[in-house]
Amino acid sequence: MAQKILYLFFFLSGIAGLGYEILWTRMLAVSLGHETMSTLAVLTAFFGGLALGAWFLDRPVSRSSRPRLWYAGLELLIGLWALALLLLIPQLNPVAASLIGVDPTTIRHWTISFCYPFILLLPATFALGGTLPAMERLFTQLNRKQRAVGGLYSVNTLGAMLGTFATTFFIMPLVGLHITGILLATLNIFAALGVFLFIPTPQEKGQSTGKDLSSFSDNNEISRGRIYCILFATGLLGIGFEVLMVRVLSQLFANTVFSFAAILTVYLFGTAAGAACYQRSLRYPKSRHTLTSLLRATGLCCLITVFLLQYAEVLFTALQGMIGTGFWAAVFVEMVTALFFLFLPTVAMGALFSHLAQSLRRSDGGVGHALCCNTLGSAAAPLLFGVILLPAWGMKVTLLVAATGYLLLLPQFRRADFLPTALPASIALGLALLPASYRFIHLTDGETVQEYRQGIMASVAVVQDTNKALHLKVNNHLQMGGTTSVFSDRRQALLPLLLHPAPETALFLGLGTGATIAGVAGYPGLQADGVELLPEVIDLIPWFSKATGDLSKAKNLHFIAADARRFVTATEKQYDLVVADLFHPSRDGAGSLYTVEHFTAIRHLLSEDGIFCQWLPLYQLDLEMFKVISKTFLQAFPEGQAFLGHYSLDYPIIALVGAKKPLRFPENWYRKRLSSKGMRHMATSFGYDSGYSLLGTFLAGHAELRKYTAASPINTDAHPVVLFQAPRFAYSNPASPHTRLLALIAAFEQPDPETVLAEAITEEDMFARERLPAYWRARNSFLRVGVDVQRPRNVRQLYEQVSDPLLKVVRKSIDFSAAYYPLLSIAYDLYPEDQEASRHLLSKLERANPTRREAFVLRQRLFSQEN
Known part of the structure; x- marks a missing residue:
């Protein structure tokens, strides 16, 4: 009976042991980062303490006549120190991040990343190392002729297996990290009390001799x-x-x-x-x-x-x-x-x-x-x-x-x-x-791998498709942009850049192909830092020079290979702009970049007029996760707003924008913003041709967001909802991205223009309160029209599908050009095939929006001889 009880207690100890390793690694990663150096240092610190305990406790435990007390004491120490760590780690994490700094040398990085967890965890890891020799000695004293190492190691490892599975799949997602730590500590304390109370002493069972134990x-x-x-x-x-x-x-x-x-x-x-x-x-x-x-x-x-x-x-x-x-x-x-x-x-x-x-x-x-x-x-x-x-x-x-x-x-x-x-x-x-390379890169017909890097943390590949376009793939899954996504990538930099009156410093968290940070390359008076976790990604950026230009010549850009979370905690600089990339919420480690602690740390980085823009890939998360991240964002930026990145139905992206002050804009602010050197060409090239085209991407203000996310939990370091809930999206077969986009559009159908417009002073300010909602209505109708468009085989079929619906959109707003320009293109392409239809379409377009001259000019050019 005593043998079975010992197996049970050592099984429980195994559950707690691996549970702690997972738990402590998660808790320490928010300060030490996810770089390989930090991860290895934490693992080495954990194993190092365990090894020390196993070595130095081996003989004292083995020579003791009371291994029962040794084992109970070790389990009790583990449990009590684990409880203490729940308080210590959150308090000491910022200190560790500051000691490492933003761009440490290898020696400094390794030393602090190792010494901090080694010292902090040592009482528990040292005791963990002594549990196997203590249990083995106790077991063989009670069962003198039985060799116990294999059985005890098996039971303890089986417990570790259950601890890994239960902790990751059930306990931490359900109750968070702190309650998980308490539950694991309870197992150690229970094992300690159980061995002390229910296992007889060697004197009661009969003291073993050295010969018996050999x-x-x-x-x-x-x-x-x-x-x-x-x-x-x-x-x-x-x-x-x-x-x-x-x-x-x-x-x-x-x-x-x-x-x-x-x-x-x-x-x-x-x-x-x-x-x-x-x-x-x-x-x-x-x-x-x-x-x-x-x-x-x-x-x-x-x-x-x-x-x-x-x-x-x-x-x-x-x-x-x-x-x-x-x-x-x-x-x-x-x-x-x-x-x-x-x-x-x-x-x-x-x-x-x-x-x-x-x-x-x-x-x-x-x-x-x-x-x-x-x-x-x-x-x-x-x-x-x-x-x-x-x-x-x-x-x-x-x-x-x-x-x-x-x-x-x-x-x-x-x-x-x-x-x-x-x-x-x-x-x-x-x-x-x-001839096997063990590279698993999913390629469609005609795609080829141009360069492949087997990095320390991930494999990174540059893939070329049949149209000679390049894409960046990480671990065969995560596609981080390419030469075909320049319009979207560049707008991710331009939106926050244009919202700020005169930025001088910027921080970009996540680089990908470099197409986003390229939006500020050479921008007068602006210095920008770009932080990327994978050094291989930075090395491969020159492959995408067609989309980015030669960034090596951009003297105002500085790239840093570092963990974004640790960089934000450690840096002492202040920034006018902070732009966070489209971090895939499902990927391990990305969840810590959507916590209230991280958003609050970014708020502290901002200058008095600073702006933070967090981009969200709506095509890679469901609406429930969007609500969680948005509500978490509002905890750090109570006046937060949401914007659309562009009008793509297949790859919709949302920007959460926050600042220390409420963001309100008068009608003429954008004209003044574009007056700076080179700004007009840059903005108009990527669709921001007027203040209405920029504020027209406004989706919701803080009041609408707060109402929409009221029932959602908040993502914190202690309860990382995104870390454990977002992966369910990656494992599911979700509906098309446009379904989620249209659901958001419906939820925010009538945003309040007062949320984004400054107090009305001029007549133009008054008109803006009518023109901006009209723009939003046209935008929403345009997106709904796009869902119903089937893939046309020719321009005639396209004309028949979209001309009437898009003309209705044009009539809704004199400022909304996203529907106007496609109709111009259709009329131009239709001219060689059906001149009457082309003329008819241009005439309708002139009447739909008489304030614009483009349809009139094109009609005059195409049909000038007839006139």
Whole structure:
């Protein structure tokens, strides 16, 4: 009975342990950032504290006659310190971000990113390292002849698997990070009290002797020093293989917070299964022979996985076709795919670690030392394989290094070992010669990859289509603009630029192809900083010079490779403009850029007349998530407003605009704004030809937004709604983007012009209160007309479809040109085919808007001979 209770408590401890790793990583990322340097430093700090605890607590725990008290005390310390961290981390995060700075050296970045979490987490991680040796000692004292390492490791890892799955998929989305931390701490405290109250002391059960507790490893054929080295190397290779597999599968998976959780869940499940198999089947092994077999089997399983990986896209697509769409269906597909490739290697890894740890176990300790060496290897793996080897050697070679590394650890090589070892070695050689790159880039007919970068955090590709247009793809999923989206990209810079009277400093968060920040290149008197998380994206910007111009010659632009959230927290500069890119809310890490804490930090960056513009990709989020982000935005900018980026039905984008002061504009402000050098040409080239064309994109004021979002939650660091809810959109089969756009249009059908117009002083100000609502009505009608337009085969069919509906739109507003100019083009294109129809259309267009001369001029030019 005591054995089953101990298994239960160690299972609960495993749930809490992995839950903490996920929780603390999320909490620390808001200050340290999502750069590889920061992520690796946090992981190394976590593993480093665990390794220290495992090493230094091993012998004291093993020599103690009361391991029950040790275990209870360690669990209690973990739980209490975890509760303290819920208060400490939010208070210390801004200090850490400031210490790192906006553009730190590598040494400074690594040192602070490592030391801050290492010291902060050390009481808990140190205690975590001692739980396995303490539990193993207690277990064997109560079950003197049972070797327990494999069983305990399996149960604890199985708990870690459940902790990963439950924490990510259910607990944190439901109750937020702080309540999750309290629940996890409760598990530790429960385990501590349970062991203390329900497990008998060794005196009650009978004190074990050193002889009873010693294992076969006291007479082991392999030296302890060599086993330490093998443990370090297997930890290095095992986690290195996981890191590489995550990078490969990220090209297929949706790359949400749930994608990584799915892979980690499968990894832990396989490891637990391997440890359980070892415990059940290999209780009395011959150490050298078993070690040789397990190393060979692990290498072989990894090599088989490397071979099968070239068919990953086929498998993933087939599973999607069979299982369908929806959140849980998509998660299931990702987990099954991960299971297919990771299960066998992780089973072998779990059995291998159990054997090595059991081999070291002696009457005075050893299990903790085994855990320490393996953990240190695990901590070094992401840096070696993800940062150094992968960019230098490529995916295939680095995978083969991780797989064949196990064969180099064989304790000895005899003639009888030749054939069993030759098989995996031959597979490795064949794979090295196989022309497979493990690049999964979805290309349509005629598309080609112009350049590919296997970066530290992601793979980035420049893709050219059949029209010679270039596009930027990250991890095969996220398309970050291209040469065909210049109109939209440039307007993302122009809208906030034109709303500000005279900006001198600007900050662009997210660069993509550089087409947006190119909108301020060479702008007189303006200095602009551009922050981009992926250095590879910055390196590839010159590919898009057709859309951006030569940005290397723009002396007023400064690019920085950094995490946007940390940069905003750390910088001491103030900006007149802050423009945030179209961050895909579903992608892991983007949710922290939509929190009230981040928006508030940006508000503090703004100068007194500063403007912040957050762009939202309506084509990549549902209306519920739009409401969450908008309501969160209003917490930092109570006078916030919403604007349309353009009138695209396929890729609608929304701008949330906020400032420290209410934004109100007189009728003549835009004419004055365009009087500056070069401003008129820049604005009119991208559709902002009048104040009405700019304010005509106004969608809603703060009152309308507040009413629309009243029932929505707020996205905070403590309760990251976007992080966990936005991915459901990526996994679903949503309606067309125009459906969501028209729903917004309907919700804000009659915005109040007083929200955006200054107090009426002149006669023109009075007229603006009539002309601007007329513009909005025409805009809304224009968008609705676009939904009904079928793809025309020729200009005649287009004329028959849209001429009457667009003429009705033109009649609604004398200022709305988005319907006027298409009708001019149709009339011009129709002239060679049907002159009478062309003349008829131009005449109608003149009557629909007599204030404009373009239709009259074109009619005169086309039909001048007749006149």
